[in-house]
Amino acid sequence: MRSLCSTAPFILQECAASCPSIQQDATLKFLFTPVLNLREFGLSDLKTSQLAELADRLLPCLSPSDSNAEQPSQWQMSHVSSQSFFENKHGFSSNFFNVLRASPLSRQHARPLQTLCSNLHLSPIQEQIRGFKTLRSRARRLAASEHLVESENIAPPSFIKGLLLRDRGREVENLDSLIKTKNIPEAHQDAFKTGFAEGFLKAQALTQRTNDSLRRTRLVLLFLLLLGIYGLSRTPFLSVRFRTTSGLDAAVDPIQMKNVTFEHVKGVEEAKHELQEVVEFLKNPQKFTVLGGKLPKGILLVGPPGNGKTLLARAVAGEADVPFYYASGSEFDEMFVGVGASRIRNLFREAKANAPCVIFIDELDSVGGKRIESPMHPYSRQTINQLLAEMDGFKPNEGVIIIGATNFPEALDNALIRPGRFDMQVTVPRPDIRGRIEILKWYLGKVKVDPAIDAEIIARGTVGFSGAELENLVNQAALKAAVDEKDQVTMKDLEFAKDKILMGPERRSIEIDAKNKKITAYHESGHAIVAHFSKHAMPINKATIMPRGPTLGHVSLLPESDRWSETRAQLLAQMDVSMGGRVAEELIFGTEQITTGASSDFDNATKIAKLMVTKFGMSDKLGVMTYSDPERASPDTQSAIEQEVRILLRDSYERAKHILKTRAKEHKTLAEALLQYETLDAKEIQMVLEGKRLELK
Template identity: 45%
Template sequence: MKQSKLNNNNKPQPNIGWSGIFVGLLVLILLNSLLFPYVGNQPVKDADYNTFVTAVDKGTVTSVNIKEGRIYYEVAGRKGKQYFRTTEVNDPQLVDRLLKAKSPAKGGHIVFTKQLPQKNSPIVDFFLWWILPGLIFYWIWRAGANKMVKGASGGFLSLGNSGAKVYAESDVKTRFADVAGQDEAKATLKELVDFLHNPRKYTALGARLPKGALLVGPPGTGKTLIARAVAGEAHVPFFSISGSEFVQMFVGMGAAKVRDLFRQAAQKAPCIIFIDEIDAIGKSRDQAMGNDEREQTLNQLLTEMDGFDATKGVVILAATNRPESLDKALLRPGRFDRRIIMELPDLEGRKAIFQVHLKKVKHGNIDLDVVGRATAGSSGADIANIVNEAALRAVRLGKSEVETDDIEESVETVIAGEQKKGAVISPEEKRIISYHELGHAMVAAMQTHSAPVQKITIVPRTSGALGYTMQVDSGEKHLMSKTEMLNQIATLTGGRAAEEVMCHTCTTGASNDIEKATQLARAMITTYGMSDTFGMMQLEQQRYKYLGGASSLTCSQQTAKDIDTEVRDIIRQAHDKAVGIIKAHEPEMNAAAKILLSKETITGDEFMNVLKSYEKDKE
């Protein structure tokens, strides 16, 4: 996207000019005269004192001039006159030596002179060393202060410029059609667009334009994209700036940037201001903060939001992943009147996002239902990356268009990395890996309320995974029951159970399974209230749920110890259940392992066919 001429940062920088060139040449001339002195057109060469005395005694020196601790002398020789200089030393016999020396070129005597050092008066020294530097520093301070107050851009010490990227209404090409999977957010923002187009329809009833809307959600859900779409639909200038750009080293500079931003917006109204990652300046003002610059910047932002007239059509959109860290004064009505939640898209939303991004690539008949279910939990940015990886794979394979299998493989590439085709794994390790992955699949297949197995592979990936079992729910799920969570923990322990039962060993391959099982069991007790001992008691406080959900216990040490005991019991019971399932289906495990070792990758249908064939034999 091309940047508009409205951007104040695009002003041409001032030229150096002839005065700057003249000063530069003058400095070069002075340095050259100090470092490389000349007499006429002859350079003055450096010599040591012994060479000078030897030349005097030989009678080749014609003139000597002692000045400021240096001796300059002229030598007459076959090559003509040459000029030298040496350092003056404490030689009491130098004057007598020069008076007695003979120089045939000068009538038998050396022309000898000595200049006395000249000293400035105390008044001149005081001016040069005290008054002049003080005036220079005062001028620099005044120039910086004026720039900061006026908010001028460019030039020397530009401290007040907001630094916002400004796009004209013709430059913003994004529309609501380019944003998929966020229907609720688009419906809310369409009202803002309609207000900017038809303000009289709302003001006739006394309604006022909301000053601000806060976009909240996980990374990659399209907060910045939908803000640009609002500006594109409204056909108004779009000011875009990151919250971190307001944070400066010196106190007051961030506040000056805020003032300049709103001043520019008032001149271009109606317009939209978008502040990305507003938590960089909008954190709660508490004692732990201790940053005067950030607090002053936040105070200035609050003041500006209260001060501007909403009827002029200036709308502030802000985005953050950490709404719980924002200051309460920033979130109150009259500043950010609306909070728009942009969650991860559901199945229909993911299918719509795939349709948007598939328009940019050549593709055949894509099964959107299959790829939509395979990407549960993916954001819009993840899906864009998956489509791009699928297009790259199609090019590598020499295809003319992207197909469904390209997208399915790109999903695995994004999740687990590229296939390590050159990895060398011993037959015994490959056997253990195959039983490990089949253990997950077997326990999942023998339980109710478990997601169906879609794929089992023992092909190593660049992420470090030596194999994996992919489960895909048949539909979209928004809730998980206690039974489903216990079954999921049992499925996670199925890999280690298969190693113990079928291979009579245990390996490091279950490390990721152990991590996930422990997290899930702990969440059942501390977050979801699924413990018979503690019941519906909050034992853990979750923060930053949109950024992975860091949590901390809110209980005593004894209670924490009891939680650990209960987590251990849940995982142990799930592991015992998995061991029982594996022992009851050893023949099926052996048959499936034989197929998996030969093909390295099997589908969920192939695995279920093995189980169905043994069920028929039992009947």
């Protein structure tokens, strides 16, 4: 039978619902009250003789004389084997009785329960004891205890009552015995039986539903687990991901670069020429090995970002038609010790199995940086050590070309760039004007463009642009043409994209009053007039008073060709052009109306003057000596430097003032044209200065 403890809540609920009057029945209420209440643990109500007799009946016999008592103990116990038969039977040695007899709290002077509690800490019992109570002995004990309580006519505390009646519920074998034992009134017996049955059935149904739900859940989870294991073992993609994330043996697959050749690489002709011999080696290695020569094992591509280092490496593999293994330097190191070195070994093992091939490691400084002793990362050198061993160790590495790319070659470890490893360094610089023209034509060929577009003009105005920045310029122009609902990209779209990249987006929402707009027009026209009438200044490309970024206007100058070096006259002309804005404000509006708009112009002019004095040796007073750190020089030297810089700036200001005074008419004409049209290109500026009339836009 199911224990009443599990069904008691349902039985109590149903009994109370069936007969409300029995809710007040003391007997039924006592049936479901806890049998152990420590707060009512009091034995003072019992007399000494009663307590002694109760202890003799409930507790095991502790003295040898008790074994010959008329009424044997109700406790039947099984003991683990001990040192002696006596200890095996009773759980403690016979020496314990000597302690009890010698104690002043012996049974002749104190109660048995007090004696046991006082001397319990002296008991040497340390062995495991298994006790069991038989039904016969339990019934006899309960009968004796009830007789003791009735004979003395006392009400023991609830703790003793619970101790005596603790197992009574477990002895009930049927409902009639329970009703008879608890003295349920006849008027309430039917209701009690009905509630008991309904509660028992509800408990059975709930248990059955719970078991069924747990069984179904276990079956579903087991099915999903088996399905997942089967999928990981059968699906290639999942199996590769599982290998990659659960172990060190990550899958390495080569890439074929048949569609990428040197024709796709523009603006870096020297780098392509140096890599051509690598392609020849991969195509025909016997051509080099016959003469006994060896091709460099590693090629290091160095240059600013966005200039085509990755594209060059892909083109080498595409030209030679060999497998291409790509890896980023940051992919090797993780938080687990040995992961980076293991991945290096896997990469080179796969590459050697498919030689000849190309391994390209991008951002090489992430994995090949200088080795240092760091208590925070004691294992950080394992990865680079493994890379050094794979590139030039005892094991041959024939037919595998390693190409690395980095923006910071000075951060690489010296052992990595020595001969035998990365012993061939190829510089990939920013493209010159010819390279920029090629790159622009390449990307313009991918969009719909106006045939009148002149890529050379855009290339002249994009000095210092990388290939990636030129691609972005063409893309921005295409987006502008799409916004304006044009069917092709025009020159104005390209100019707009260039100005947006250089100076920021237009701020058409800003409201500038007429006075500030007039000051801006004369300021920018002052720059343009000085640039136009200075012999060594760069040609003007555009003048505008449209606010862009942090500026209210701008005059752009384009060199006719790339300048690899600049003369003293060219540097002075740049300073004069920078001074033109402030000089124009002073001549037109007076010294009291000059503005703060010339701060960036003064910064540029001062920078040029300091370089001329401290770096370029263009000062008559200080001579050709350079000053790497002028701030640490002596006070006299610093004073001399400042004086020379001040002289250069003052002379430049006077030259700009002289030009604007002599060309006051052209200055006024150009300023009025800017107020009318806001933006003028080089041809329109030339027409205004020649006195020709511009067509309205």
